[in-house]
Amino acid sequence: MKHKVATTINGRKHEHEVEPRLLLVHYIRDVAGLTGTHIGCDTSQCGACTILVDGKAVKSCTMFAVQAEGRQLTTIEGMAKDGQLHPLQQAFWDEHGLQCGYCTPGFIMAAAYLLSQNPNPTEDEIRRGLEGNLCRCTGYVNIIKSVKAAAAAMGGAQAKPAGRSAVTAGGE
Amino acid sequence: MAVSQLVGAKIHRREDPRLITGHGRYTDDLAHSGVLHMAVVRSPHAHARIKSIGVEAAKKAPGVVAVYTAQDFNGVIAGPATHPVAPVFAPEKKANPPRYPIAKEEVCYQGEPVAVVIAEERYQAADGAQLVDVEYEPLPAVMDIEEALKPGSPKAHLDQPDNIAWDATYVPWEATDEAFKNAEVVVKQRILQNRLSPNPMESRVVMAEYDEFDKRLTMWMSTQNPHWIRLFVAGALGLGEHAVRVISHDVGGGFGSKISPYPEDYLVPASAKLTGRAVKWTETRTEAMQNAYAGRGQIYDVEVAAKKDGTLLGMRLTQMLDAGAYIGTFGAFQTCACLLAGGAYKWQAISSRSVAVLTNKITTDPYRGAGRPEATHVAERMVDLVAHEIGMDPAEIRRKNFVKKEEFPYTQNFGLVMDSGDYDGTLDKALKLAGYDQLRKEQEDERKKGKHIGIGLSTWIEICGLGPGAVTGPATGGVVLSESAQVKIHPAGGVSVYVGTHNHGQGNDTTHAQIAADALGVPIDSIDIRHGDTNEGPGFGYGTYGSRSLAVGGVAIARACAKVVDKGKKIAAHVLEAAEDDIVFDQGKFHVKGAPEKSKAMGEVAFAAYGQLPSGMEQGLEAVAYYEPPNFVWPFGAHVCVVEVDTDTGNVELKKYVAVDDCGNIINPMIVDGQLHGGIVQSIGQALYEEMVYDDESGQLRSATFLDYAMPTANEVPDIELDRTITPSPTNELGVKGIGEAGTIAATAAIINAVVDALSPFGIKHVDMPATPDRLWKQIQGAHAMSHDGKEARK
Numbered sequence: 001m002k003h004k005v006a007t008t009i010n011g012r013k014h015e016h017e018v019e020p021r022l023l024l025v026h027y028i029r030d031v032a033g034l035t036g037t038h039i040g041c042d043t044s045q046c047g048a049c050t051i052l053v054d055g056k057a058v059k060s061c062t063m064f065a066v067q068a069e070g071r072q073l074t075t076i077e078g079m080a081k082d083g084q085l086h087p088l089q090q091a092f093w094d095e096h097g098l099q100c101g102y103c104t105p106g107f108i109m110a111a112a113y114l115l116s117q118n119p120n121p122t123e124d125e126i127r128r129g130l131e132g133n134l135c136r137c138t139g140y141v142n143i144i145k146s147v148k149a150a151a152a153a154m155g156g157a158q159a160k161p162a163g164r165s166a167v168t169a170g171g172e
Numbered sequence: 173m174a175v176s177q178l179v180g181a182k183i184h185r186r187e188d189p190r191l192i193t194g195h196g197r198y199t200d201d202l203a204h205s206g207v208l209h210m211a212v213v214r215s216p217h218a219h220a221r222i223k224s225i226g227v228e229a230a231k232k233a234p235g236v237v238a239v240y241t242a243q244d245f246n247g248v249i250a251g252p253a254t255h256p257v258a259p260v261f262a263p264e265k266k267a268n269p270p271r272y273p274i275a276k277e278e279v280c281y282q283g284e285p286v287a288v289v290i291a292e293e294r295y296q297a298a299d300g301a302q303l304v305d306v307e308y309e310p311l312p313a314v315m316d317i318e319e320a321l322k323p324g325s326p327k328a329h330l331d332q333p334d335n336i337a338w339d340a341t342y343v344p345w346e347a348t349d350e351a352f353k354n355a356e357v358v359v360k361q362r363i364l365q366n367r368l369s370p371n372p373m374e375s376r377v378v379m380a381e382y383d384e385f386d387k388r389l390t391m392w393m394s395t396q397n398p399h400w401i402r403l404f405v406a407g408a409l410g411l412g413e414h415a416v417r418v419i420s421h422d423v424g425g426g427f428g429s430k431i432s433p434y435p436e437d438y439l440v441p442a443s444a445k446l447t448g449r450a451v452k453w454t455e456t457r458t459e460a461m462q463n464a465y466a467g468r469g470q471i472y473d474v475e476v477a478a479k480k481d482g483t484l485l486g487m488r489l490t491q492m493l494d495a496g497a498y499i500g501t502f503g504a505f506q507t508c509a510c511l512l513a514g515g516a517y518k519w520q521a522i523s524s525r526s527v528a529v530l531t532n533k534i535t536t537d538p539y540r541g542a543g544r545p546e547a548t549h550v551a552e553r554m555v556d557l558v559a560h561e562i563g564m565d566p567a568e569i570r571r572k573n574f575v576k577k578e579e580f581p582y583t584q585n586f587g588l589v590m591d592s593g594d595y596d597g598t599l600d601k602a603l604k605l606a607g608y609d610q611l612r613k614e615q616e617d618e619r620k621k622g623k624h625i626g627i628g629l630s631t632w633i634e635i636c637g638l639g640p641g642a643v644t645g646p647a648t649g650g651v652v653l654s655e656s657a658q659v660k661i662h663p664a665g666g667v668s669v670y671v672g673t674h675n676h677g678q679g680n681d682t683t684h685a686q687i688a689a690d691a692l693g694v695p696i697d698s699i700d701i702r703h704g705d706t707n708e709g710p711g712f713g714y715g716t717y718g719s720r721s722l723a724v725g726g727v728a729i730a731r732a733c734a735k736v737v738d739k740g741k742k743i744a745a746h747v748l749e750a751a752e753d754d755i756v757f758d759q760g761k762f763h764v765k766g767a768p769e770k771s772k773a774m775g776e777v778a779f780a781a782y783g784q785l786p787s788g789m790e791q792g793l794e795a796v797a798y799y800e801p802p803n804f805v806w807p808f809g810a811h812v813c814v815v816e817v818d819t820d821t822g823n824v825e826l827k828k829y830v831a832v833d834d835c836g837n838i839i840n841p842m843i844v845d846g847q848l849h850g851g852i853v854q855s856i857g858q859a860l861y862e863e864m865v866y867d868d869e870s871g872q873l874r875s876a877t878f879l880d881y882a883m884p885t886a887n888e889v890p891d892i893e894l895d896r897t898i899t900p901s902p903t904n905e906l907g908v909k910g911i912g913e914a915g916t917i918a919a920t921a922a923i924i925n926a927v928v929d930a931l932s933p934f935g936i937k938h939v940d941m942p943a944t945p946d947r948l949w950k951q952i953q954g955a956h957a958m959s960h961d962g963k964e965a966r967k
Contacts, residue, residue, distance in 0.1 A: 021295070026294070035198075040457065042456050045877070045879055075194065076193065089192040093184060099677035099678070100423065101187070108192065134878065134883060136427070140853065140886040140889050143886065
């Protein structure tokens, strides 16, 4: 049995009939045809599928498409406006914040939410803000730099170079 | 080459705009009308006999188009006698079980394909797979390397004589008798290499379409080397290579796990042939953890002879390698650890032997570094153990034994020629940058306060840029790992460069364009770098692995450009009405010697190349070059790691990480640094967190998700301070070496040496990987128990 779902993705209305079990990420990729949102795991650890749902960062593999009824969704394709890269996109490019690029949309979306909540994060806050996203290429060094640079470009004062607090390194 | 304009500059990556805006072309992103979806039914057992497979219920499920088992692929995929998955390249092969892409009677690892379900939709295929009813008779699983070698051990394959995949001695033990006879100090250590899951963030995806009338197969897939896949798949499906096209656009990381062919690389095109429709398979992460070719998984027994003054004399090394259920296509490459374990040091003699064992686990194959991280770990740990034994500073013993700058090229114990190096230079710079002497003082002060700080060094070297034919030809069964490039200059001056390497994050599209722009003297924006399509470019491309895209692929580009310039000179001579010998090419312009005002730009010459030319001269301005390197290249460096171990919990905090590396001349410093960051963090993963854990009895993979397999997050990694020295490689005219694997090769040793150093007050001399809190806590507790005065030691 199919259900109707109506959402707004990147400012555009989408209406489809979908199976109730269809994951939101599969809806975005396979039904709405926006393939910039990627899938890197089956268990909601990697964050490659992160999008904004009503402005909040959500791993889109953790929602069913039908749960997005009436919501405003933003995906990576909605970040650049009028041919202008979003400051986060520009910063990832400038700071070499990506290598294979597969995790990048998820990182940019998670960072967009972080900066919306905390326009001027410390390095430690950036690390914690992005701990739900995995990258296997960059070692995170330049991702953190990118987010700092974007924060500065977006009007937050230069991100504080505060040292890291006693972060445990015991693995999750 | 023209005066360098772009080489060495931080150029923004040209591949980034599409990737940061969500317009990448990863295989699963490609739309294909009418495509069917494949799901794979896999063995839940590590070892079992298949008694029956019931497919009727699955066939009737909604949307299911077909269910295939091994017998359905008979006649489509060549039989097991021809070993269709791929040839294997192993020394002195003993048991080399034939591998068919789908199990017939026996399954030999958890995840081995048993049936495939093809359906209209992704979810329907997965539903159908649930309905395939397979009856198994479980068999004892071979899970432990040493147990597998014992007489009477169960066998990983019922039809093999034993579990020995190979047993190769590189230099016999007697060769080190003299060194050990003269030894004043002998240290012995068993060193474990944890089995690792490569985990590129994009798992594998294969899509295929077969045209029955033209007898042509097109495959889109996530691979590091499309031409190799074409070679293997064409052979197995009985097609000529000309009839098979493999396309691999954007690939979300590889790390070695996308080199060798996999069962699905055959099952997808074969299913496309059987169904007459395009078929796609997208691997889930759990499938990837179970089935992606794993890395490491080795035991090293090492013995070192030295003098009391720190002079290293001899090493004896046995590598016991878990080959997995089938020998990996390039699995034997991991034996290079046996040839490189001497590291950056001079030895009288080294003996080594590799014993590979078949187990009921997924195959091991090259994973970032492949044999070289293991070699570094052995060399650097053993040198530290000797230093500890004789009470010498770890930096001092290294300096004492380094191959010195003036001794290059240096022929090491196994006859390999180290091309260039300045090991003292990188060590001195790293120690200075880290503030080594100050760190030692702080360590002492902190110990008095009960804090356990450790400082670890790794003065690593590596061998990369695969590779010279004399070595790689025999190793691959005949194919020399050279590299190809084709350069075409179109009439209006646009340039297409086709490369045989592949780009899956390394930034080659940018560095390769920098090389071509300098060599041709044209604007970088007029150059298109093309990779990942076997229908384009030269006849064969060798792919990207072993840090070869620059040191081999880059040189091929430079040489193809040079050929184009040579032809351009002939055309310029005609246009400028001068003798060819009088034409000089400089910064994109051909001019007459002594008359720079009489010149033609490359674009003008290109246009003329398609016009009327003197008789005997062909139109066109393009060239193909194959470059076979005369030697490997040998990057090196020095890493310094500082850790604090919480002895109450066993937790390791990375406090500082400094790396000074040397990869010869640099094309793009931003990319070099990025490669190092990523490599070092993968190594942090191996050193502290990651391990594929199997149940000893059932053979089930217990770390099959990212929840259980702990890769570093942004929270675990320290700031990494990088610096470099530049010692050009004499091996190639660009003076370059590779950097893709360097961080991973270097870092485990620095981290573990730091952890051991932190725990040395407890009498701990060695720590295995991953150095998890659990493992360290137990080791610390054990040390307490051993100690007569645990409290005192603890202070």
